[in-house]
Amino acid sequence: xxxxxxxxxxxxxxxxxxxxxxxxxxxxxxxxxxxxxxxxxxxxxxxxxxxxxxxxxxxxxxxxxxxxxxxxxxxxxxxxxxxxxxxxxxxxxxxxxxxxxxxxxxxxxxxxxxxxxxxxxxxxxxxxxxxxxxxxxxxxxxxxxxxxxxxxxxxxxxxxxxxxxxxxxxxxxxxxxxxxxxxxxxxxxxxxxxxxxxxxxxxxxxxxxxxxxxxxxxxxxxxxxxxxxxxxxxxxxxxxxxxxxxxxxxxxxxxxxxxxxxxxxxxxxxxxxxxxxxxxxxxxxxxxxxxxxxxxxxxxxxxxxxxxxxxxxxxxxxxxxxxxxxxxxxxxxxxxxxxxxxxxxxxxxxxxxxxxxxxxxxxxxxxxxxxxxxxxxxxxxxxxxxxxxxxxxxxxxxxxxxxxxxxxxxxxxxxxxxxxxxxxxxxxxxxxxxxxxxxxxxxxxxxxxxxxxxxxxxxxxxxxxxxxxxxxxxxxxxxxxxxxxxxxxxxxxxxxxxxxxxxx
Amino acid sequence: xxxxxxxxxxxxxxxxxxxxxxxxxxxxxxxxxxxxxxxxxxxxxxxxxxxxxxxxxxxxxxxxxxxxxxxxxxxxxxxxxxxxxxxxxxxxxxxxxxxxxxxxxxxxxxxxxxxxxxxxxxxxxxxxxxxxxxxxxxxxxxxxxxxxxxxxxxxxxxxxxxxxxxxxxxxxxxxxxxxxxxxxxxxxxxxxxxxxxxxxxxxxxxxxxxxxxxxxxxxxxxxxxxxxxxxxxxxxxxxxxxxxxxxxxxxxxxxxxxxxxxxxxxxxxxxxxxxxxxxxxxxxxxxxxxxxxxxxxxxxxxxxxxxxxxxxxxxxxxxxxxxxxxxxxxxxxxxxxxxxxxxxxxxxxxxxxxxxxxxxxxxxxxxxxxxxxxxxxxxxxxxxxxxxxxxxxxxxxxxxxxxxxxxxxxxxxxxxxxxxxxxxxxxxxxxxxxxxxxxxxxxxxxxxxxxxxxxxxxxxxxxxxx
Numbered sequence: 001x002x003x004x005x006x007x008x009x010x011x012x013x014x015x016x017x018x019x020x021x022x023x024x025x026x027x028x029x030x031x032x033x034x035x036x037x038x039x040x041x042x043x044x045x046x047x048x049x050x051x052x053x054x055x056x057x058x059x060x061x062x063x064x065x066x067x068x069x070x071x072x073x074x075x076x077x078x079x080x081x082x083x084x085x086x087x088x089x090x091x092x093x094x095x096x097x098x099x100x101x102x103x104x105x106x107x108x109x110x111x112x113x114x115x116x117x118x119x120x121x122x123x124x125x126x127x128x129x130x131x132x133x134x135x136x137x138x139x140x141x142x143x144x145x146x147x148x149x150x151x152x153x154x155x156x157x158x159x160x161x162x163x164x165x166x167x168x169x170x171x172x173x174x175x176x177x178x179x180x181x182x183x184x185x186x187x188x189x190x191x192x193x194x195x196x197x198x199x200x201x202x203x204x205x206x207x208x209x210x211x212x213x214x215x216x217x218x219x220x221x222x223x224x225x226x227x228x229x230x231x232x233x234x235x236x237x238x239x240x241x242x243x244x245x246x247x248x249x250x251x252x253x254x255x256x257x258x259x260x261x262x263x264x265x266x267x268x269x270x271x272x273x274x275x276x277x278x279x280x281x282x283x284x285x286x287x288x289x290x291x292x293x294x295x296x297x298x299x300x301x302x303x304x305x306x307x308x309x310x311x312x313x314x315x316x317x318x319x320x321x322x323x324x325x326x327x328x329x330x331x332x333x334x335x336x337x338x339x340x341x342x343x344x345x346x347x348x349x350x351x352x353x354x355x356x357x358x359x360x361x362x363x364x365x366x367x368x369x370x371x372x373x374x375x376x377x378x379x380x381x382x383x384x385x386x387x388x389x390x391x392x393x394x395x396x397x398x399x400x401x402x403x404x405x406x407x408x409x410x411x412x413x414x415x416x417x418x419x420x421x422x423x424x425x426x427x428x429x430x431x432x433x434x435x436x437x438x439x440x441x442x443x444x445x446x447x448x449x450x451x452x453x454x455x456x457x458x459x460x461x462x463x464x465x466x467x468x469x470x471x472x473x474x475x476x477x478x479x480x481x482x483x484x485x486x487x488x489x490x491x492x493x494x495x496x497x498x499x500x501x502x503x504x
Numbered sequence: 505x506x507x508x509x510x511x512x513x514x515x516x517x518x519x520x521x522x523x524x525x526x527x528x529x530x531x532x533x534x535x536x537x538x539x540x541x542x543x544x545x546x547x548x549x550x551x552x553x554x555x556x557x558x559x560x561x562x563x564x565x566x567x568x569x570x571x572x573x574x575x576x577x578x579x580x581x582x583x584x585x586x587x588x589x590x591x592x593x594x595x596x597x598x599x600x601x602x603x604x605x606x607x608x609x610x611x612x613x614x615x616x617x618x619x620x621x622x623x624x625x626x627x628x629x630x631x632x633x634x635x636x637x638x639x640x641x642x643x644x645x646x647x648x649x650x651x652x653x654x655x656x657x658x659x660x661x662x663x664x665x666x667x668x669x670x671x672x673x674x675x676x677x678x679x680x681x682x683x684x685x686x687x688x689x690x691x692x693x694x695x696x697x698x699x700x701x702x703x704x705x706x707x708x709x710x711x712x713x714x715x716x717x718x719x720x721x722x723x724x725x726x727x728x729x730x731x732x733x734x735x736x737x738x739x740x741x742x743x744x745x746x747x748x749x750x751x752x753x754x755x756x757x758x759x760x761x762x763x764x765x766x767x768x769x770x771x772x773x774x775x776x777x778x779x780x781x782x783x784x785x786x787x788x789x790x791x792x793x794x795x796x797x798x799x800x801x802x803x804x805x806x807x808x809x810x811x812x813x814x815x816x817x818x819x820x821x822x823x824x825x826x827x828x829x830x831x832x833x834x835x836x837x838x839x840x841x842x843x844x845x846x847x848x849x850x851x852x853x854x855x856x857x858x859x860x861x862x863x864x865x866x867x868x869x870x871x872x873x874x875x876x877x878x879x880x881x882x883x884x885x886x887x888x889x890x891x892x893x894x895x896x897x898x899x900x901x902x903x904x905x906x907x908x909x910x911x912x913x914x915x916x917x918x919x920x921x922x923x924x925x926x927x928x929x930x931x932x933x934x935x936x937x938x939x940x941x942x943x944x945x946x947x948x949x950x951x952x953x954x955x956x957x958x959x960x961x962x963x964x965x966x967x968x969x970x
Contacts, residue, residue, distance in 0.1 A: 081960045083819070083967045084892065145888075152879045159918065163926045171926055175918065182914050186907035189888070193895045193903060221900055 015056070015074045015090050015140055018100065021049050022133040026126050035121050042111050042125040046132070050104035057097055057489070069492060071207060072142060080146075085196070085203040089143040094493035095341050098486060099139045099268055102345045105475050106260040106352045107132045110253035112468035113356050117165065117251070124165060127157040128253055135261050139268060144192045144204040147273070148185070151233075151265060155181050158246075158258065165251040173242075173249035180242040184232025188269070191226035194218060195277065209277050210500065216280050223281025226274040227289070233266025235319045236326060237296040247315035248368075252359030255311065259318045260352035264344045267325040271340065271497065275329055279501040282332065287420055289330035294424040296323030301434035305441075310358045310368045313442055314351060317394060320431065321347045327428060328409045331421055332501060336412025337494040338487060343409055345486065346393075346401035346479055353472040354390045357383055360465050361446070364458045370442050375451030379458045384447040386469055391443040393476055395436045401479035406432070408487075512562050512571050515579050516622075518551050519615045523608055530604040537598050541590075544607055545941060548587040555580045563624065567686055570624040573969040578749045578822060579618055585742045585829045586614055591945030592837035593734040595844050598939075606646060609639040610738060617746040621753075626675045626685040629750075633671070636746065637664045637714075640739060644731040656730025663723040667713035674706030687758050694761045704762055708769060711754070714747040716800050717773050717807060718780040725784075728796035729849075733840035736792055740799045741832050745825040748806055752821060756814040770811050771902065777804030782912040789850050791839040794916070795832070798875060801913055802828060805887060808894035808906055819967045820886075820893035826962070827874065827886040830952035834871035837946055838864050845936045854920065856929030861936050865924045867946045874953045876917040877910055882957030889963070 025045030032038050063073050072091030080088045092100070110128060117124050134154030141147040155178055163174035196204055198218040203209070214222075232239040243263075247255045275282040300320030307313040321343065328340030360383050361376070362368050377384040393400040396407075413425040461469065479486060510517065525547070529535065535543075559576040563569065590597070590607075597603055616635025623629040641664065645657035679685050681700050682693035694700055713720040728736045755766055781801030788794035809820045839854075841864060846853045858865040874883030887910065895903050938946075956962055 081889075081963055083964060084889070086960075148888075149879045149884070152884060156873060156878050160921075160925060163922060171922060174926075175915070175922075178918060179911055179915055182911040183908065186911055187904070189891070189907050190900065190904050193892060194900065196892070197896060225904075 014076070015092055016076060017052060018049065018056075018136045018140060019090075019133065021045060021052065022129050022136060026129040026133065029122060029126050029129065032122070038122050038125055039111075039115055042129060043108070045129060046104065046107045046111050049132075049136075050101075050108055053097070053101045053104045056092065057101065060092065060094075060097055060489075064492075069496075071210070071496060075142065077142075080143075084145075085205070086145040087143055087205060088146060089205055089207070090140040090146070091142045092140065093496075094489040094491070095268070095271070096139045098341060098345050098490055099264060100136060102264070102348045102475075103132060103135045103139070103261050105471050106256055106348060109352055109356060109468035109471050110256045112464045112471075113256065113359055114251070114253040115464040119165065124161070124251075127161050128257070130154075131157040131161070131257055132261075135265065138265055142206045144195070144206060144209075144273065146204075147206075147269070148188060148192060151188070151269070152185055154262065154265070155185070158250075158254070158262065161254040162246065162250045166249040166254065167251070168249045169245065170249040173245035177242045177246035180232060180239065184229045184239070184266075187225050187229030187232070188273075189229075191222045191229060191274075194222040194225065198222075206272070206277065214278060214280075219278040219281035220284060223274055223278040223285055226278070227270055227281075227285065230266040230269035230274060231292075231326065234263050234270065234322050234326060235296065235300075236266075237292050237299060237319075237323075240296065240300075240319050243319050244312055244315045247318065247355075248309065248311040252355060252362075255314075255355040255359075256352040259315070259355060260348040263318065263322050264325075264348055267322065267329075267340065267344050270326065270329055271337070276497050276500060279503065282329075282501055286330050286332055289326060290421055290424045293323045293326035293330055294427055296320065297327065297428050297431050298434075301431040301438070305434060305438045307438075308370055310361070310370060310442065310446070311355070312368075313370070313438065314354050314358060317354075317435070317438070318347070318351050320435070321351070321394070324406065324409055324428065327424065328412060331409075331413045331416045333412045333415045334491075334494055334498045335415060336409055337497060338490050339405060339408030339410075339412050341490045341494065342401075342479075342483070342486065343405035346405040346476070349472050349475040349479070350390060350393045350400075350402060353386070353469065353476065354394070356465070356468050356472065357387045357390060360461060361387075365455060370445050372452075373446045373455075374449040375447075376455065376458070377447045378451050379455060380460045382461045382466070386473070387443055387447060389473070389476075391439040393480070395439050396432055399477075399480050401476045401483070404480060404483045508560075508562075509564060511558055511560050512564055513569070514558060515555055515576070515583075516615060516618050518554055519611050519618065522547055522551060523611050523615070526604050526608050526611070530608075537600065537603050540603055541594055541597050542941070544603075545587070545590045545594075548583070548590050552580070552583045552587045555583055567624040567688065568628050569619075569622050570687075571622055574818070574822070574966075575621050577966065577969050578621055578746075578825075581822070581826050581829060582614065582617060582742055582746060585745065585833065586610065586738075588829070588833050588945050588948060589734055589737050589742075591941045591948070592833060593737070593840060594939045594941045594945075595841060596732060596734055600646070601648075602646075606643060606734075609643050613637075613639040613643075613738070614742070617742065620746055620750050623750075624687050626678065626687075626690075630668075630672065630675060633710075633714075633750075634668060636743070637668070640735065640743065643735045643738070644727060646735065647732050650730070652730035653732070654730075656727045659723050659730075660727045663713065667710045667720075670706050671710035674703040674710065677703035677706070687753075690758050691760050694759070696761065701762070701765060704759060704765070705769075707754070708766065711747060711751045712773065715744055715751065715803050715806075716796075717803060718776040718800065721777070721780070721800050724800060725793045725796045729790055729792045733792070733836055733843070736795070737833055737836040740795065740836070741829050744799065744803060745829065748803075748821055748825060752810065752818050755810060756818065767811055767897070770807050771898075774804050774807040774811070775902075775905065777801070777807060778906065778909045779804075782909055782916070785913070785916045789852070791843060791849055791851055791853075794851065794920075795835055795839070798913070798916070799832065801909075802832075802875065804909075805890050805906070808898075809890040810894070811898060812893040812896045815967075815970050816893040816896065818970050819963070820889045822966050822970075823963050824886040824890050827882040827953070827956055830949045830956065831871045831874035831881075831883055834867050834946060834949035834953065835875065837942065837949065838868040838871070841936060841938060841942065846933070851920065851923055852930055854923045855927040856933060857924045859929070860933045863943070863946065864936065864938070867950050869921050869924060870950050870953050872917040872920050876914045878914075880958060881953050882955070883953070885957035885960075885963075
């Protein structure tokens with residue numbers, strides 16, 4: 001009954017708004033002279049986008065109540081290149097909405113954390129908003145060409161963000177990132193073209209492809225191409241080498257976005273394009289996927305233990321956590337798929353917060369080296385507590401989002417009772433211990449212990465840092481304490497995907 | 505000659521009028537370059553606009569001259585390119601000693617290219633190809649005091665002459681074995697004998713030379729480096745564009761029965777071209793040589809598209825040439841402005857450009873992104889549509905190879921972007937003064953790069969004409 005008045009507003013729900021708002025923000029930014037106004041506009045734009053996402057969530061519930069189960073809601077389709085079968089086809093389902101909520105929160109936090117960027121501020125915020133536009137478009141697209149378009153739109157902003165505003169070996173890292181991500185895109189392109197020409201009916205449309213039965217031989221070739229291509233974005237072993245340098249050399253907001261959202265582009269792509277459209281391929285290649293993702297989880301965890309630099313620690317830890325996503329995708333059960341999406345959302349929020357806190361610490365201590373820090377709890381209590389919270393989330397403490405996601409993945413993985421998946425599940429569970437080791441050791445060294453003299457005069461968090469942390473922490477806590485609404489959001493979509501996979 | 509004939513020849517007559525007008529102007533009065541250049545730009549703009557109206561299809565002179573909608577569109581793209589060249593290189597043009605002669609030569613080459621596009625038999629084809637090449641050799645030598653220019657011109661004319669000789673041999677063999685020189689009749693008379701295949705290979709060789717396909721590309725880098733930038737731009741954009749169009753007509757209309765033969769030839773040539781273009785471009789420090797090898801790699805992608813089915817390939821290549829006009833001219837324009845100002849043609853001159861010259865930096869960055877194939881620039885759509893057209897008949901391995909080469913090409917385009925945005929200047933660069941017409945040219949190119957891709961009605965418009 002509370003949604004009655006919304007029934008009329010639902011007719012106005014135009015998902016293209018999610019593309020117009022960031023685009024308008026970005027273009028408007030370029031015209032403003034006053035730098036402070038630039039920051040405010042960027043913040044306002046991202047906050048508006050977040051409210052739109054929340055609004056979309058309620059509209060989605062309404063629409064679901066109205067028309068029941070459907071593949072996609074609020075679809076829009078316009079002809080783009082009709083002779084090639086390319087159309088501007090957008091729409092949302094539960095998974096898209098979850099990812100868009102994640103993106104909007106991370107972007108707000110990123111904009112806030114970059115408040116004090118002095119060098120070429122306007123271009124920085126322009127590139128950041130452009131990056132978010134690429135992410136939103138990617139999650140909305142229902143046409144493979146459009147999906148690829150938005151995936152590629154994001155590459156150059158990342159390159160410029162790392163190369164211009166980064167630290168350390170930034171030019172090398174930026175190059176490595178751009179080239180490896182393009183390599184992934186190249187493989188995705190070949191997979192998409194394979195689907196276009198060989199799926200029976202030439203077209204790039206996902207709804208059309210989902211209805212066709214792609215021949216098995218085609219699936220056997222296109223699935224690895226697509227999965228590996230998207231896997232490069234999600235740090236599939238052995239294509240993960242861009243992650244440590246890329247994340248560590250990036251500016252804080254860049255790292256937050258890269259680890260928080262960009263790696264999820266790959267996971268979403270694997271789910272929506274590779275597993276969904278090519279179910280026979282997903283089943284045929286489930287075992288290699290499980291093996292590679294388990295290696296990523298364990299190798300990532302052990303490599304993290306060796307890291308002395310906080311950012312590198314978080315980067316390798318991201319490899320490990322994103323391995324969980326792909327592990328869930330390889331298990332081929334409904335719960336595992338739901339868990340994979342949950343892990344995408346949870347890890348996105350968590351790693352963004354982690355990078356934000358690291359950014360705060362680095363700005364004050366001018367070092368990311370763990371052994372050089374200590375006793376920060378005395379001078380920066382708020383930031384230190386945040387570090388502890390995010391560390392707990394990373395190792396899966398109940399009450400925070402990490403536990404929800406990992407628990408779901410493990411439950412789903414256990415349901416698959418073949419030998420290899422069982423062994424993989426056990427190994428992955430054991431990696432949690434390794435996670436605990438490195439988190440507790442790193443966080444403990446940084447936060448507790450004797451305080452060095454040079455750090456006596458450090459200030460605690462400033463207003464924009466508090467804002468960024470609040471936004472992300474809100475997401476983590478809501479997801480950790482009351483994940484029901486999120487699971488209810490994701491489940492119907494994964495149910496549909498599982499139906500297609502279990503069909504023949 | 506009735507009015508109908510004149511209208512069919514409209515584009516060519518416009519160019520002839522321009523040439524005669526410029527010659528008369530030169531003979532009767534002396535006008536300083538500052539006044540002459542805007543006049544020429546205006547005339548070229550009028551030529552471009554005039555190409556929009558009264559386009560008719562038909563045959564002339566018993567099939568020697570052919571005109572249809574697609575040919576009109578292709579000529580239109582070339583006239584746009586020439587107009588943009590006159591805008592972008594105004595700095596050099598103002599200092600040029602023999603401005604009228606330069607444009608007379610350029611317009612003569614353009615006239616030859618128009619006839620090349622409209623040719624209906626092998627004789628007029630050869631004649632117009634010669635008319636399209638020889639003036640460029642004279643233009644290449646236009647910086648009379650530089651030794652490099654003379655070297656470039658010599659290399660161009662001697663290798664062009666040699667390839668013309670081979671082309672003539674091929675043409676004579678075709679005539680000898682089929683008994684006809686007319687394009688509509690030749691495919692009906694081909695019987696696949698060894699002599700005909702050899703003649704076909706000679707003809708492909710001539711095209712490959714003009715298009716700088718590996719291994720016939722050895723003239724490209726030195727000629728591009730030695731010629732003045734306006735000539736390099738003309739060579740790389742207009743000349744390549746017209747030869748690509750002519751090659752298409754050749755493959756899909758005249759030598760259609762040899763489809764299975766030229767498919768494999770093209771596959772081999774495209775692999776060689778893309779690899780050689782990419783590998784050599786990685787090492788280049790001189791900006792013009794860098795753009796030379798990058799255009800070789802682009803041509804490799806065009807050859808990939810030629811392997812597909814006729815309708816999609818022709819549409820894809822015409823669309824790509826339009827986008828290539830904008831991207832490449834923007835790149836040449838900015839690089840020439842920087843090189844003229846700093847006196848340094850090396851890529852190092854671009855370091856730290858962003859701090860003092862944001863407009864130039866963004867235009868060059870956009871051009872690089874477009875050449876690399878990054879959305880939302882038009883180059884992304886162009887490259888993708890090229891690969892889609894070529895992929896319809898190709899194998900997985902070949903397409904994976906082509907796609908991975910996109911990554912390699914991205915690397916060297918990003919080197920330029922890195923120089924502009926991330927490196928610090930060797931000597932402090934002040935703001936470079938750009939003339940109004942150059943600015944207009946840069947803005948038009950940038951607008952073209954940004955808009956031609958997303959506004960897809962251009963692609964559909966081209967598809968309709970085919």
